[in-house]
Amino acid sequence: MKDFDVIRTRAHRLDTPDKATGKAVYVDDIDKPGMLYGALLQSPHAHANIISIDTSKAEALPGVKAVVTSKEAGSIKYGVSPARYDETVFAIDKVRYVGDEIAAVAAISLEIAQKAVALIEVEYEILPAVFTIEDAMKDGAPQLHEDFPKNLCAEVHHEFGDVEKALAESDIVKTTTVKNKRQDGACIEMQGCIAEFDRRGTLTLVSGTQVPHYVQRTVAMVLGMDIGKVRVKKPYVGAGFGIKASANPMELACCILARETNKPVKMNYTRDQVFKLARARHGFTHTITTGAKKDGTLMALKHECWLDGGAYSSFGIATVYYAGSLLGGPYKLPNMKYDGYRVYNNKPTCGAQRGHGAVIARATFEQQLDMIAGDLGMDPLELRVKNMMEAGDTTCNDLNMSSFGMAECIDAVRNGSGWDEKKGKMPNGKGIGMACGFFVSGAGYPIYRSDTYHGTVIVKLTEDGGTALVYTASAEIGQGSDTAFAMIAAEALGIPLENVRLESGDTDMGVDLGAYSSRQTLMTGHATKEAAEHAKAQVLEVLSGLLNVPVEEMDIKNGFIEFKNETPDITDIRTRYIKEHRGWIDNPDSEKLTFKEASRMAFLEKGSIVGTGKYKPHLLGGKFKGAAVGTSPAYGCSAQVAEVSVDVETGQITIERITDAHDCGKAINMTSVEGQMEGSVSMGIGEAMHEEVMFDDKGNVLNNDLAEYKIVTSMDMPQVDAVVVESDEPNGPFGAKEVGEGAIMPTIPAILNAVYDAIGVRVFELPLTPERVYWAIQEYQKKAG
Amino acid sequence: MKKIISVTINNEIYEIAVEPNQTLADLLRYDLGLTGTKKGCDTGDCGACTVILDGDVVNSCLVLAIQTDGSVVDTIEGLATEEGLHPIQEAFVEKGAIQCGYCSPGMIMSAKNLLDKNTNPTEQEIREGISGNLCRCTGYQKIIEAIDSQKS
Numbered sequence: 029m030k031d032f033d034v035i036r037t038r039a040h041r042l043d044t045p046d047k048a049t050g051k052a053v054y055v056d057d058i059d060k061p062g063m064l065y066g067a068l069l070q071s072p073h074a075h076a077n078i079i080s081i082d083t084s085k086a087e088a089l090p091g092v093k094a095v096v097t098s099k100e101a102g103s104i105k106y107g108v109s110p111a112r113y114d115e116t117v118f119a120i121d122k123v124r125y126v127g128d129e130i131a132a133v134a135a136i137s138l139e140i141a142q143k144a145v146a147l148i149e150v151e152y153e154i155l156p157a158v159f160t161i162e163d164a165m166k167d168g169a170p171q172l173h174e175d176f177p178k179n180l181c182a183e184v185h186h187e188f189g190d191v192e193k194a195l196a197e198s199d200i201v202k203t204t205t206v207k208n209k210r211q212d213g214a215c216i217e218m219q220g221c222i223a224e225f226d227r228r229g230t231l232t233l234v235s236g237t238q239v240p241h242y243v244q245r246t247v248a249m250v251l252g253m254d255i256g257k258v259r260v261k262k263p264y265v266g267a268g269f270g271i272k273a274s275a276n277p278m279e280l281a282c283c284i285l286a287r288e289t290n291k292p293v294k295m296n297y298t299r300d301q302v303f304k305l306a307r308a309r310h311g312f313t314h315t316i317t318t319g320a321k322k323d324g325t326l327m328a329l330k331h332e333c334w335l336d337g338g339a340y341s342s343f344g345i346a347t348v349y350y351a352g353s354l355l356g357g358p359y360k361l362p363n364m365k366y367d368g369y370r371v372y373n374n375k376p377t378c379g380a381q382r383g384h385g386a387v388i389a390r391a392t393f394e395q396q397l398d399m400i401a402g403d404l405g406m407d408p409l410e411l412r413v414k415n416m417m418e419a420g421d422t423t424c425n426d427l428n429m430s431s432f433g434m435a436e437c438i439d440a441v442r443n444g445s446g447w448d449e450k451k452g453k454m455p456n457g458k459g460i461g462m463a464c465g466f467f468v469s470g471a472g473y474p475i476y477r478s479d480t481y482h483g484t485v486i487v488k489l490t491e492d493g494g495t496a497l498v499y500t501a502s503a504e505i506g507q508g509s510d511t512a513f514a515m516i517a518a519e520a521l522g523i524p525l526e527n528v529r530l531e532s533g534d535t536d537m538g539v540d541l542g543a544y545s546s547r548q549t550l551m552t553g554h555a556t557k558e559a560a561e562h563a564k565a566q567v568l569e570v571l572s573g574l575l576n577v578p579v580e581e582m583d584i585k586n587g588f589i590e591f592k593n594e595t596p597d598i599t600d601i602r603t604r605y606i607k608e609h610r611g612w613i614d615n616p617d618s619e620k621l622t623f624k625e626a627s628r629m630a631f632l633e634k635g636s637i638v639g640t641g642k643y644k645p646h647l648l649g650g651k652f653k654g655a656a657v658g659t660s661p662a663y664g665c666s667a668q669v670a671e672v673s674v675d676v677e678t679g680q681i682t683i684e685r686i687t688d689a690h691d692c693g694k695a696i697n698m699t700s701v702e703g704q705m706e707g708s709v710s711m712g713i714g715e716a717m718h719e720e721v722m723f724d725d726k727g728n729v730l731n732n733d734l735a736e737y738k739i740v741t742s743m744d745m746p747q748v749d750a751v752v753v754e755s756d757e758p759n760g761p762f763g764a765k766e767v768g769e770g771a772i773m774p775t776i777p778a779i780l781n782a783v784y785d786a787i788g789v790r791v792f793e794l795p796l797t798p799e800r801v802y803w804a805i806q807e808y809q810k811k812a813g
Numbered sequence: 814m815k816k817i818i819s820v821t822i823n824n825e826i827y828e829i830a831v832e833p834n835q836t837l838a839d840l841l842r843y844d845l846g847l848t849g850t851k852k853g854c855d856t857g858d859c860g861a862c863t864v865i866l867d868g869d870v871v872n873s874c875l876v877l878a879i880q881t882d883g884s885v886v887d888t889i890e891g892l893a894t895e896e897g898l899h900p901i902q903e904a905f906v907e908k909g910a911i912q913c914g915y916c917s918p919g920m921i922m923s924a925k926n927l928l929d930k931n932t933n934p935t936e937q938e939i940r941e942g943i944s945g946n947l948c949r950c951t952g953y954q955k956i957i958e959a960i961d962s963q964k965s
């Protein structure tokens with residue numbers, strides 16, 4: 029094994045001392061001189077034509093500085109995928125969900141802005157609304173978007189191999205349907221932003237976003253500005269999980285208010301508005317048919333999926349592709365057919381959430397694998413081992429597993445949970461279940477069609493030579509990416525982590541597509557490594573000239589220059605360094621030549637030493653339509669075992685323990701990897717057990733707060749034993765790949781399978797509320813007579 | 814109509830005019846610049862705004878500033894000293910108990926209150942002690958480890 033000095037440790041994160049002391053600045057902590065406060069007018073109706081908007085009373089309210097509607101904002105459409113730009117900042121002639129933005133106000137206080145919003149008079153013509161897939165698809169159903177008959181936002185049809193033939197050749201064929209409910213990201217920080225123009229016309233938008241780059245492009249497009257005149261900066265962000273992975277209407281409205289008033293304007297969503305914006309997990313209905321041979325060999329998968337999409341597209345096109353393509357692995361599956369449909373309706377818009385598109389598909393499939401194993405009398409774990417892909421394998425839909433520590437993951441959870449001692453031997457009411465999963469380590473292509481680099485990084489050495497500054501436009505949103513990149517830079521330069529400083533999340537620092545699709549460690553990590561190596565090469569080149577030692581015979585390690593052969597005389601360099609730094613406290617006195625001295629010499633010879641790095645994936649994936657979605661330079665994978673107990677009288681499930689193993693390639697920071705695993709498990713448990721966004725029959729979110737929308741608390745969370753499995757990913761920086769999203773994949777199906785093991789009843793609808801489980805038990809008992 | 818109150822915050826006495834409907838969270842954040850106290854809901858559901866008021870944890874978004882006249886308030890900014898971080902803060906850093914950090918100030922105040930009152934809590938007591946503080950990132954495991962490491 030290569031030996032590393034900085035990565036693969038439990039280094040403390042760079043940002044946590046400030047976060048622990050309340051010093052870390054999030055967007056709402058920022059105050060600007062002369063700052064105004066913005067508020068939005070949002071539709072109270074799920075579907076209505078706008079007949080007229082009268083802003084005169086709002087404008088007349090003292091303290092109001094601007095009232096803007098589509099008149100000021102214009103009609104440029106935006107969204108996530110250019111193929112489905114279907115939103116405007118403000119509704120132009122109709123509103124499509126409760127929460128659709130109509131106008132915004134900037135005033136000298138938030139109270140006045142809110143009062144003014146209430147004074148805007150809108151005349152509506154109420155239209156019939158649709159809230160379910162079935163109603164939206166009916167003949168004669170009200171149409172949300174003219175160009176999309178039957179409210180069909182997107183459809184996907186793929187077939188790899190010959191599914192019907194393979195099913196006919198199978199010994200066992202199972203079909204099941206699983207439904208989940210819409211989830212909410214429920215980041216503890218609600219979205220907020222501050223926009224400001226300077227007198228030269230440059231716009232700076234500070235926003236709690238996962239994707240400064242995409243926000244910059246969207247703002248520039250919608251406001252009709254040069255990209256070079258739009259700067260998007262991300263302060264610390266109270267997490268994202270996908271819901272902050274695209275420009276939101278508030279950010280755009282805020283920029284327009286800043287333009288109209290020439291003042292800094294701050295806006296925040298309330299918790300209710302966060303639920304209205306949504307952009308979180310879709311509602312999915314998956315029907316899956318799997319065929320297998322008697323010995324457990326998987327033959328074919330036939331899959332149909334319907335997505336409850338909401339009023340606009342957001343990430344939906346990618347979601348509907350992911351929902352199908354990410355069942356191609358992690359098992360050897362020669363034949364796969366997928367038909368996916370995403371349907372518009374008059375509810376808030378769904379988008380991407382941790383494990384984008386693939387979580388419920390995985391839950392459906394992994395539950396079915398257990399059913400097949402049961403029918404075949406096989407241990408479900410063995411069925412998985414039998415069919416598991418190996419490193420180097422490619423799925424039928426062209427996803428290549430360049431590294432794949434799945435066997436190790438399964439071993440780890442088997443041993444860690446005591447699977448062999450427990451499976452089939454637990455008392456009634458107690459159960460154990462397992463599942464596997466895999467996920468992209470960054471999307472193979474950007475959201476817009478482009479040859480762009482996915483990440484560029486600059487490493488600049490300070491003039492005294494002692495510190496490396498890393499500049500990246502990537503987004504630290506809590507996952508620990510700043511620390512990971514500082515560690516990568518330190519490792520690549522050969523200096524201690526304490527000598528690296530890092531700035532991130534600012535579009536002026538370069539291009540980075542941001543924190544989504546579990547991409548940054550691999551992609552930004554590569555660019556960071558390259559930039560650091562570039563800086564290092566420049567230092568060694570100058571040193572080579574000064575000492576007359578070939579570059580290949582030198583290296584930098586732990587902040588010192590190492591010479592492979594004879595150590596040259598360093599006296600001249602040291603004397604020169606110290607002379608220039610008379611009176612400083614930190615002059616080197618070590619026997620070895622330090623990085624600092626070498627880097628200072630490089631500065632004296634060449635001026636600022638700047639290393640640059642960049643990354644884009646090699647050409648990936650097949651030629652079929654939609655082949656791009658699901659491709660990735662690498663895939664993380666994981667296995668989990670859940671242990672549960674079920675109270676048969678009440679349907680109450682308690683999760684006793686989760687054993688989780690994830691292959692993240694080489695772990696840059698062990699503690700952060702475990703943190704991602706444990707956090708993923710908690711989000712998976714929430715979704716499995718109780719998270720569900722509920723609506724009334726008018727399209728209002730019923731549980732629009734964190735009291736009624738229940739995320740996991742410290743009381744619900746079981747012991748999680750997280751085992752980090754480290755393969756060596758050839759396409760990853762220092763062998764690293766993802767953990768942030770992939771780790772959620774097995775949680776829900778492992779729980780579903782454990783519940784079955786406990787009570788012998790399959791539940792096909794999420795979340796597993798006591799009521800739903802109770803009725804499933806009743807139904808089962810009735811059938812069993 | 815604003816009213817003058819006198820309140821001791823992190824050992825400093827403040828004489829300050831407050832609106833009758835202003836919350837303690839807003840007073841701290843927007844009037845006094847003590848933005849370490851976070852707001853994740855403003856309705857008492859998330860615990861991000863947890864501070865210690867007269868020796869007990871409260872959600873400062875549910876307390877009116879005016880009610881704190883004559884009271885003693887401790888916020889996250891009062892924990893670290895010139896010597897460095899408070900040991901509980903150190904433990905959160907050391908154990909990796911902080912990800913996005915938005916829940917952390919409130920979480921740490923709840924942890925401090927718990928350990929002030931019970932120097933040797935069981936795991937169950939730790940879970941209960943932070944049950945009003947939601948964290949979406951960590952799954953609580955490393956938070957519980959951090960608090961557990963501070964038992965005496």
Ligand code: FES
Nearest residue numbers: 855857859860874
């Ligand atoms: S902001 Fe006070 S409890 Fe959420």
Ligand code: FES
Nearest residue numbers: 913916948949950
């Ligand atoms: S660390 Fe993000 S909410 Fe707790």
